[in-house]
Structure formats: C-alpha cells, structure tokens
Amino acid sequence: MSAVPIEIDASALPPLGMAPADFLRDYWQKRPLLIRNAFPGFESPITPEDLAGLACEDGVLARLVAHERGDGSGSRDRWLLRSGPFPETLFPTLPDHDWTLLVQDVDKWDADVAALLPAFDFLPRWRVDDIMVSFAAPGGSVGAHVDQYDVFLLQARGRRRWLIDDRPDPPLQFRPDTELKLLQRFDATHEWLLGPGDMLYLPPGVPHHGIGEDACLTFSVGMRAPSAAELMGDWVDSMIADADDGLRYRDPDLAPPADPFEIDAAAMARVIEALNLLRMNDPDRLGDWFGRFITLYRAGGQAAAGGDARSRIEVEWDLQQGGTLHRHPFTRMAWRRARRGARLYVAGQEHPLPVRDASRIAAAATVDARLYAALGDEGRDLLFALLGQGHYQLLTADDAAAGDGDG
CATH class of the missing domain: 3.40.366.30 (50S ribosomal protein L16 arginine hydroxylase; Chain A, Domain 2)
Structure with missing residues (x-):
C-alpha cells in the first residue's frame, strides 16, 4: 500500500479534496493533512475588531496570550495568560506583535460563523464542540503544544505559519514555568504557510505550533472527546443516582472462614457480583445516559426560560x-x-x-x-x-x- 500524501489541493473537491469516506479511512485520528484551498476564495465573516468586541462581552470565554521573548542575555522568554471579559480600553494599548486573542464558541454568537458547520457534516454533529476563533498579531502564538482532540484549523484572514511534529513518539513533557501547557521540546518535521481558505487537520496527540506571519484570523473547528475518566465519572454518578438501595453485598452461601480476618477469593467473587447488579448492560439505559452526557459535555452556556409566555x-x-x-x-x-x-x-x-x-x-x-x-x-x-x-x-x-x- 502506497503512503498517503500529507498535503493535498482541494480546489476540485472542497473541503477535503477527496471523498469523506476516504478521508475518514486514511486520515481521521491517524495522520495530519494540509488541505490547500479547502474553502476556495474564503472571506472571513468576522473582522479582528468584531472578535475583540466579542471578547469584551460578559459570558464569552476569551483568553489573551502574550509572548515576551528573552533578550539574549540569559533571561528566558515568558508566556503570559489573561482571561476575559476584557475592557474595551485594553486592545489599543497592546503592542503590534507577539500576542494572540482566542475566543471560544464563536459559532454560538455569530450566525455567519455557524454557517460553516454544515461543511463538516461528514462527521457526527454531536462530535463537534465549537468554532474557536483566534486573532494573532505578527509573531503571535500560543506556543508549541498538543491537543487531545481532533481539530480543523481553517485560515480565515492573513497568513499563519504552522509547524508540526509528525513522528510516532514525540516528546510530550511540559514546561514548568507557565500555566499554559507548552512543550519543553518541539522539533518540527513539517512547516507550512497557510493563507485564507487553507486548512490543516490534526488528529489528537500531534505537537504543533502556529505563528502569525502577519495580522491573521484562524478558525479552529474542535471536536468533543471526553476522556475515559470523564465518561466513567459521569456514568458511575448516573448508576448511583438510579441504584436500588436494596441491591447489596450478599453471602447466603457463607462458610466458616479459615481466617476471619482474610478477604478471601469467595468474598471478592461476591463483591464482583454486587457490582454487576449495577452494570449498565441495557442498551437503552446506556444510550440514554450517553445522550444526556454528550449534549451537556463542555457546554459553554445554557438556555433559561423567558418572561411572558405566549399561549x-x-x-x-x-x-x-x-x-x-x-x-x-x-x-x-x-x-x-x-x-x-x-x-x-x-x-x-x-x-x-x-x-x-x-x-x-x-x-x-x-x-x-x-x-x-x-x-x-x-x-x-x-x-x-x-x-x-x-x-x-x-x-x-x-x-x-x-x-x-x-x-
């Protein structure tokens, strides 16, 4: 079997340059793909000024990452993180380089951004988390890092340089000197400059580093990928809430123990039997739990009843x-x-x-x-x-x- 390409031009078949089934077979959760002209002639539906205004609103999840570079005299570079909402007076005071504004859930606040989502209907919609939009001043970045979910990085305005490490076992140790989870070591195997309409797909676990070549906007279409611990925690909570208090550890077959202080194999077998009484082996119960969980998972806001109700x-x-x-x-x-x-x-x-x-x-x-x-x-x-x-x-x-x- 020949190796699949890591770069493709999608002009003839946007947004993937191939049939969705081929993409899911060869790339999804397997390997990165740079897609030139995923959205040919793309024009951003929002401006940097729109994004800055949104970052000032209550209820909007926004972050500002600034990079202070070392001066070469032994001082180390610093990464600074601030969380919104931000005062409107902040942005005119920022330098013209080395900072990035990131705003989550922009698809929930802007219908034109949300209009991009049907282009990703080759994936289950419940797997899509949000469209995060980032503005980077020239040189702006959030540092080399790794995500534990799939992401499509669509260049919306300006140019951003992307570097990735596509090796099988890249180093993943984090820097201890910043609250951002930045990699201590990052060695790029590929480097690309993306312009409007280009898109980079990254599966989970691929180290990457994006740097604004000029003032630019990037749309990040991220997936929902709950960890096994999150799934287990919610599942156990649901089982406990629904459990019958009459379901208990039982030992009607108890025999005199050889050692009254020993937890023997027979006791452990009864523990397993008691736990199995709570096992969610009913597909409907399990499906109902997961449906409730995934439609709440990572929700950035919630609906509330309004005032005067109409009949x-x-x-x-x-x-x-x-x-x-x-x-x-x-x-x-x-x-x-x-x-x-x-x-x-x-x-x-x-x-x-x-x-x-x-x-x-x-x-x-x-x-x-x-x-x-x-x-x-x-x-x-x-x-x-x-x-x-x-x-x-x-x-x-x-x-x-x-x-x-x-x-």
Whole structure:
C-alpha cells in the first residue's frame, strides 16, 4: 500500500479534496493533512475588531496570550495568560506583535460563523464542540503544544505559519514555568504557510505550533472527546443516582472462614457480583445516559426560560404568519433509535419521540410553519415545551422585518 500524501489541493473537491469516506479511512485520528484551498476564495465573516468586541462581552470565554521573548542575555522568554471579559480600553494599548486573542464558541454568537458547520457534516454533529476563533498579531502564538482532540484549523484572514511534529513518539513533557501547557521540546518535521481558505487537520496527540506571519484570523473547528475518566465519572454518578438501595453485598452461601480476618477469593467473587447488579448492560439505559452526557459535555452556556409566555394558539398563529422558532445557540441536540421509537436529547434531558420527529427536530436550527406541520403531535408538544424552557425563541414575521431593517 502506497503512503498517503500529507498535503493535498482541494480546489476540485472542497473541503477535503477527496471523498469523506476516504478521508475518514486514511486520515481521521491517524495522520495530519494540509488541505490547500479547502474553502476556495474564503472571506472571513468576522473582522479582528468584531472578535475583540466579542471578547469584551460578559459570558464569552476569551483568553489573551502574550509572548515576551528573552533578550539574549540569559533571561528566558515568558508566556503570559489573561482571561476575559476584557475592557474595551485594553486592545489599543497592546503592542503590534507577539500576542494572540482566542475566543471560544464563536459559532454560538455569530450566525455567519455557524454557517460553516454544515461543511463538516461528514462527521457526527454531536462530535463537534465549537468554532474557536483566534486573532494573532505578527509573531503571535500560543506556543508549541498538543491537543487531545481532533481539530480543523481553517485560515480565515492573513497568513499563519504552522509547524508540526509528525513522528510516532514525540516528546510530550511540559514546561514548568507557565500555566499554559507548552512543550519543553518541539522539533518540527513539517512547516507550512497557510493563507485564507487553507486548512490543516490534526488528529489528537500531534505537537504543533502556529505563528502569525502577519495580522491573521484562524478558525479552529474542535471536536468533543471526553476522556475515559470523564465518561466513567459521569456514568458511575448516573448508576448511583438510579441504584436500588436494596441491591447489596450478599453471602447466603457463607462458610466458616479459615481466617476471619482474610478477604478471601469467595468474598471478592461476591463483591464482583454486587457490582454487576449495577452494570449498565441495557442498551437503552446506556444510550440514554450517553445522550444526556454528550449534549451537556463542555457546554459553554445554557438556555433559561423567558418572561411572558405566549399561549400555544398564539405561537401556532405566529408560525402560520411567517414566524420561526430559533434554537438557543447553546442548546445541543442529538437523537438515537431506542427499543421503541427514538429518544431526543436536549441539553442533558431525554425525550421519547417517533424516529421521524426526533431526527427532524435535532437537525433543524430553526422551525417554520412547514416543519412544524410535518411533525406529529408528540413532536409539536415537545417543541412548545422546549420553547417555554428557553431552548427556542419565537421570532415573528414583524420581528424578522425589523431585524432586516436594522441591518
């Protein structure tokens, strides 16, 4: 079998330059890939000024990383980290080099950034965490580091130089002199300069270092990859919460012990038997737990019920007159087939539904009259309940017209 290339031009078949099945077979969680022209002619939907303004808002997760280089006289370089929100007066005072602004969940705050997500529908949507946007002044960086999740790094504006270490067992020791998890040693095997529309895919565990060649914006489409410890912790918590207190260690077959102080093999067999009583070997129970977990995992915000609630008759009338239900940007949804019908998972809650309703609601960021009418009674009942909980906002036709006028 011939080696697959590490660089490809996707002009003829964006965004991967190949069929999704080929990418998943040859690259996904296996090896890096530089994709030239993944988004040909790409123009960033936001500006550096937009990003700075967002970083000043309450509730937005933003960080500022500055690099103070050593002066060559024995002083070591320093990496400084600040967390937002930031005062608007900060940015005009920053130097013209060696700093980076990073803002998480920009897809939740900006609909034009969120419009990029369908390009990644070759992956399960519940695997996608967020689109982080970073602005780097010339020379700006966050240092050489390694991530434990897959990431697509789309160059949106300006140029960024990327260096990676693609060796099988790279050194992964961290520097002890900074709160950032930076690598003590980084030896690049590949180096590329990316311009707008170019994209770098990195599987977990690949050391990399991105440096702003000039003032630039990079969109990082990151995946959700809970650790085994996170999965186990939540799973055990769920089992404990649902456990019957009557399920206990039992020893009706107890025989006189050879040594009353010994925990013998028979006792350990009974311990295993007691633990097995709590084992989640029911696919529906296990699926419900995971659906609740993954639609809450790493959530950067949550929906809340609004003020004056409209009656269902009013809501349905507004939909018929051109209104739409818009899902809260931080409300994650996923669905799965169950023993009977399906389950829709909404921000950590499960809802039984017919398969058709569950799949349609999960896929739709907005619900108009046509989609609402296509749902069954159970799907419509749930939508109205979710609207009352703040997972949707109703925008009437007048609201939409006023918004267009503001633009």
